[in-house]
Structure formats: C-alpha cells, structure tokens
Amino acid sequence: MPTALLWFRNDLRLDDHPALRLALERGFDVLCVYVHAPHEEGAWAPGAASNAWRARSLDALDAALQARGARLHCVHGDSVDALQRIAHEADARAVFWTRRYEPAIEARDAHVKRQLRDAGLLAQSVNGALLHEPWDVATKSGDPYRVFGAYWKTAQAQRRPWRAWSAPARIPAAAPGAQACRDLGIGAPASLGLAPRVRWDAGFWDTSEPGEAGALRALRRFIDTALAGYAEGRDAPACNGTSGLSAHLHFGEIAVGRVVSEVEASAAPREQVDAFVRQLGWREFAHHLLHHYPHTAEHNLDGRFDAFEWRTSDEAELDAWRRGRTGIPIIDAGMRELWHSGRMHNRVRMLVASLLTKHMRVHWSVGARWFWDTLVDADLANNALGWQWVAGTGADAAPYFRVFNPVLQARRFDPDGAYVRRWLPELAPLPDKAVFEPWTAPDLVRRIAPDYPRRPIVDLARGRDEALAAYQALHRT
Template structure:
C-alpha cells in the first residue's frame, strides 16, 4: 500500500478529521506528521500558554494513534523542507492537511501546495476547523459581512445535514525506522530550572481529544441547561469551556453541532441550545472577518479610529492590569483567573477589556498581545475580534458609549462575591456590599483587606467621561453603518 503524509497542525484529533479520512478513502496508508515551525506564523507565533497546551495535546494524539497501531512523527524546521524530506523517506505519493485561516498560514500553505504539486505529488487541503468556509457566505452584493446577525442568519441555513465521521478503528503503522523527535525536543514546556508557571492549569484542563469529548458531555449534561442566563455568571461553570479544544482541533464544531441537534431537548431548553449555537456562530464570524480583512489583528477595522487619541501606556499601570492589582475587584479577579488557569470567563473578559481600552484608554493591541500569550484558547481571529468589539473599533463592535462599570457588573453577575473571593482571597473577609467597590469602604478595607489597593489606579467616573469625549471627538458618535 502506498503511503500519504497527513500533516497535522491544529486538527489534533482522529474523529471527524477530513484530511486523515481522505487519505484512507484514497486507499493510502497515512503517515501522521506534526512539524513544529512557529516562526512561519509570525508575527503571531503561539504564545506561552498555547505552547504548553500544544505539548500535552500532541502527546495525547500520539497515544491515540499508538492505540490504533500508528504513531505521530514529530519534526522541527521549515515545513516544506521537512515534508519533502519525509516524502523521500517514506515514498509518499500525496500530502493531506486541514486548512488554517490566519494570513501567514494561508500564505505558507499556498507555497507548500505549489511546491508539492511541482514535484508531481498529490496535495489536498480540507476544512476541519469551521462549520462554514470564510469565503462561502456573502451579502447580496457579493461582499463579506461586517455585522454578525445577518451573517449568522444566512450562514446557519447551510447547516442542514451535519454528520461528523467516526475515528478509524485501526491505522497502518508508519514505515519502520522513520525518525521522530521526542516531544521534549520541540521546546514547548518551560525550560528546566525555570518555574512551572503552568502547573495550576492542569487541575482545570485535560488537553486532547478525550478531554474535549468529556467536556462536551459534561456541558450537555449540565451547563447547557439554563445556558442563556448562566453563561454570564462567572462564579459557576455556566459555559462549555470548549474554546481551547476547538482552537487546537481536538473536537470539531461539526461534532458539537451534531450532539446539540441530536438531543431531545424539551421546549424550555431550546432557547439555551440556540443561544449556544449562536456562540459557535460568533466564532465563525471571527474567521470570516479575519479572512476578508487580514489586517484585523493589527489595525482598527473601523477607519474612523485610525487617528484615535489612545493614551501613552504607563508601564506601571499596564503591569497593574496584567497582575490583577488595579484596585477594581472584578477586573483583578479576571486577570488572576487568567494567570492561574490560562482562561477567563467571557463576561469578565469584556469587563477587563473595557477597563483597559476605555478607562485607561490604552490601544486594544496591548490587551490582545497579553491575552495572546496567556490564554490557552488564544485564537487570532477571535482574540482580535473580541478586543476590537470591546474597544469599539471593529466591524460589529460595541457602541463607543458602552463602557462597562466594573462595580455594576460585579453587583449584577457576582452578587454574592463568590467569584471575586475565589480569585482575590485578600478580600475574602469583606462583606458582600463592599466587594464590588471596596474604595467606597476605605476604613473597612484598611482593617479587613490591608493587602489590597485602597483605591483604583484610575478614577472610574472621570476616566469614563474622558473616554466618551475622546470617542466622540474621533467621530464615533456618527451613525454606525
């Protein structure tokens, strides 16, 4: 049986993996390959949190392959050069892979495809990451969508028959003697002798296909019930938490949709299910935007903000935001959750982003870069989309006058202070009424929370008014599209 290379990237699963299944359907013996080439994704090489997740995910994939008679071949270096070397070593006649949609990856994959075909090899790419290809949905005028609601209304019409494929039961072994690096050779973990800052992650996460499936089942059994309301409450598991598994392709959105649609949901839960499907749609929309507007990761999508008067960052204030020492409890709790777990609740992401871009009035790129390095679900499309939404600079962004009040958000969505107390233990002794805005209870805080800042690093009311004036002056008060 002739061989084919199956080039794994961020599709680290065996079920519903179109590239793997295409090689098998062609009657070829797949040789599973992962090539570590982060510099090819410049300027957005995977951040530190993504790297430690990738390390565990690759090990899990290798174990799953070995259980079926195969193994994962690990290489490091230029992708095309390594693929050509592997073709020579295995006699492979074709290379199969699943598409990535970031600008640098698209450019790289096109070069690889041309080069492989010039050598007379088969070269096929497939969609494993999205429900809808980014170019497949257009307005009536043939243009990309810039507003989510009409995009999703049209896109979801294509989700008529979603049937994900099962994983192969057995796979042929790669050729004997085929060299592979050890996972440690990829340099994904913190170097020996350095602090294992990710140690706390793994009580929250299990990277790999099995971990993704377990989390999906737990969501369907639990948090999907009441999802529409509970997704906003950071003190509980009210969301799916599937985002890192989706990013690394340990589960496909097709699998998630199939399980949601396959359930016999009572009438009172259908709105919850539809709301969650809409969240998957928001992920699709981010990739749609990045494909059509590849500058989105670096530049404001709304041209009115090209000359917006962002404040020059004060290194001390930026560091306080990153460390969760702003003196604003909901913001600080979110930033501490991020550092401890590699993840942050979505409601709190919006609050922390609003604080940075509107109260401090720092360019959203400062936040996007920090999230990129610290989130295990750091995804270029969704990270850029989310930050531009919060900053008011995106294609379908929050209105410029939407500036979250962290105390109001805390009182509404964490009324008993469970989330704040969990991540800010120095405030645990404060009564509930003091947790949202402890500076309003200064004497109490001096006695019961002496290690927490006595006042915020910026006056919330004054900074809100300054932001409104700056946004208005930039023309943001004009009617939006």
C-alpha cells in the same frame, strides 16, 4: 500500499478528521507528522500558555495513534523543507492536511502546496475547523459580511447536516516511513520541548484536560449540567455555566460540527441550544472577518478610529492591569484567573477589555497581545474580534460610548461576590458592598488585606467621561 503524509496542525484529533478520512479512503498508509514552525506564523507565533496546552494535546494525540498502531512524528523546522524531506525518505506520494485561516498561515500553506505539487506530490487540504469556509458565506453582491446578524442568518441557511465519522480501530501506518523518520532524527512530541520547564502552568490542569478525550468529556459535561440553563448561566462567572470548549476547538481536538450535532440532539430547551450555537456562530464570523480583512489582527477595522486619541501607555498602570492590581476587584479577579488557569470567563473578559480600552483609553492591541501570550485558547480570529468588539473599532462592535461600569457589572453578574472571593481570597472576609468597592471601606481593607491597592488605578467616573469626550471629538472631525 502507497504512503501519504498526514500533516497535523490545529486539528489534534482522529474522529471527524477529514484529511485522515480522505487519505484512508484513497487507499494510503499514513505517516502522521507534526511540524513545529512558529517562525512561519508572522507576528503571531503561539504564546507560552498556548504552547503548554499544545504539548499535552500532542502527547494525547500520539497516545491515541499508538493505540491504533501508528505514531506521531514531530519536528522543528521549515514546513515545506520538513515535509519534502520526510516525503522523499518515506517514498510518500501525497500530503493531506486541514486548512487554517490566519493570514500568514494561509500564505504559507499556499506556498507549501505549490512546492509539494512542483515536486510531483499530490497535495490536498480540506476544511476541518469550521462549519463554513470564510469565503463561502457572502452577501447577495458577493461581498463579505460585516454585521453578525446578517452573516449568521445566511450561514444558518447554508448549513448542511453533520455527518460524523469515527476513526478506525487500526490506522494503516506506513512502517518504512516511520523508520525514515527515526533515521532523520524525528521523534515524539516531547522532543519539541513545548512543555514549560518551570511548572508555572500547574494551575491550568486543575479543570482542563487537553486532547480529544478531554474535549469529548467537556462536551458531555456541558450537555449534562449546563446547557439547559446556558443563556442565563453563561454570564455568571462564579458558575460552571459555559462549555469550556474554546481551547479544544482552537486546537481542533473536537470538530465544531460534532459539537453542534450533539447539542442539537440533546433534550435541552431549543432556545438554550440556539443561544449556544449562536456563540459558535461568532467564532465562524471571526474567521470570516480575519480572512477578508487580514489587517484586523492588529489594526482597526473601522478606519475612523485610526484618528482616535488613545492615551500613551503608562507602564506602571499596564503592569497593574496585567498582574491583577488595579484595585477594582472584578478586574483583578479576572486577571488572576487568567494567570492561574490560562482562562478567563467571557463576561469578565469584556470587563477587563473595557477598562483597558475605555477607562484607561489604551489601544486594544495592547490587551490583545497580553491575552495572546496568556490564554490557552488564544485564537487570532477570536482575539481580534473580541477586542475590537469591546473597543468599538470592529465589525458589529459595541458602540464606543457603551462603557461597562465594572462595579455595577460585578453586582449584577456576581451578586454574592463568589467569583471575586475565589480569586481574591484576601478580600473574602469583606462585606458584599466592600468586596465590590474596597475603596469605600479603607480602614477595613487596611486591616484585612493590607497589600491590596487602596484606590483604583483609574477613577471610573473620570475615565468614562474622558473616553466619551474623546469619542465625541473623533466624530466632530
């Protein structure tokens, strides 16, 4: 049978894999290939935390392929060169892959497709990451949406029923191709060296399981234990009320269509299901925006903010923010959760981002860069949308004058201080009022937690007033 290369990227699963299905339906034996080419991702090469997850996810995919009689062949290098070299040695006739939508990768993939076709290969890409391609949802005039509500209404009207697909128990592997990969020195995922040599990532795996099986278990847990109370529980950082699927979706370990289908088929109340699916809609909207406005990964979508009076970054203050040493417990708890687990609860992400962009008045791109390197679910579209939403500079953004008070937010969403006490154990003995505002009990904090900052790095009232004054000055110009 003829051979096709199946080019894996951020689609590290077998079930509901449209490129794999297409290759098999067309009668090809498949040679599964992963090319690690971070230099082709422009200014946004994967960060360290993301690579730690990727290393384990690739191992899981390789194990799943081996159980079906195939292997995952991994190589560093230029994508087009690696694919052409492997295709030539394996006598392959086609290359199939699922699309990605980051600006640099879209351009790279278009170049790869042209080069492969010029070499006489069938080269075809398919959607395997989204419910809707970014260009398929448009206004009546054909323009991209910039407001989520209108976008989601149209997207929902266009959504088609999900058709699940299970990978076969045996995948017809191209044996000559596997030998060709060995001859070329192309090996297993471990040959990429993505796993950290110093185990700074050990805490990541306390509650996370990269790979397709881990994604399915996370989905089952969410449906069984949290979906019925999702609309309220997702805002409580001390509770396990979110899906935990963000990294699994980013790496394509589970299809978003399968997630929606199983959630909608559950016995959870409809309003809870709708609340969760709407959050997946924000993920779709993020990719829609990044495709149509590729500059927004680094620059304001709302051009008015190009003239905004951001403060020059103070490195000592930025370092305190990054290390969870701001003196504001809910902020420090979030940053320590991030450092330990590679994750941060979404409500706390908003507070952390609001403090940086509004109270400290630091440009949102500084925070986006830090998240990019430290989050296991670092996704360019979601990262840009999230930071610009909080900063007030993006589409459908929270108004700049909406400044979250982290103390009030902590009292509202972590009322007994459980989240703060978990991640700041040195403050655990403090009474509830002091655990949210330790600067109000300096003598007690000095005795119980002598190393914790005495005062916040920014006066919350003054920071808010200065942010609002800068906003008003911008709108007077």
